[in-house]
Amino acid sequence: MPLFRRRRPLLRAAAVGGGAYLAGKHRAEAQEPEAPEQEQAPPAAAPPPPDPGGVSSQSVERLEQLGKLHETGVLTDEEFAQEKAKVLAG
Numbered sequence: 792m793p794l795f796r797r798r799r800p801l802l803r804a805a806a807v808g809g810g811a812y813l814a815g816k817h818r819a820e821a822q823e824p825e826a827p828e829q830e831q832a833p834p835a836a837a838p839p840p841p842d843p844g845g846v847s848s849q850s851v852e853r854l855e856q857l858g859k860l861h862e863t864g865v866l867t868d869e870e871f872a873q874e875k876a877k878v879l880a881g
Contacts, residue, residue, distance in 0.1 A: 846879070853878050 846854075854875065861871040 850878050 857866065857871060857874050857878070860866045861868075866874070
């Protein structure tokens with residue numbers, strides 16, 4: 792009988808510990824859907840939309856330079872057309 796008296800406190804402690812473990816686990820599972828929402832980083836900012844005309848201000852400046860060179864005779868019609876196509880292609 793001395794052995795039986797010794798087991799009751801251990802059994803009782805195991806039951807209390809097991810119950811506390813299950814209660815904690817149940818509470819963590821109940822709060823789980825809220826945790827991922829808080830941990831998610833905000834979505835990355837989208838790059839700025841392209842200009843409505845499809846041509847950036849740098850491209851317009853480059854086209855103006857090419858036009859001046861073409862008018863002065865530095866660029867031939869073919870060279871101007873090739874460079875213009877490159878600028879407009881991106």
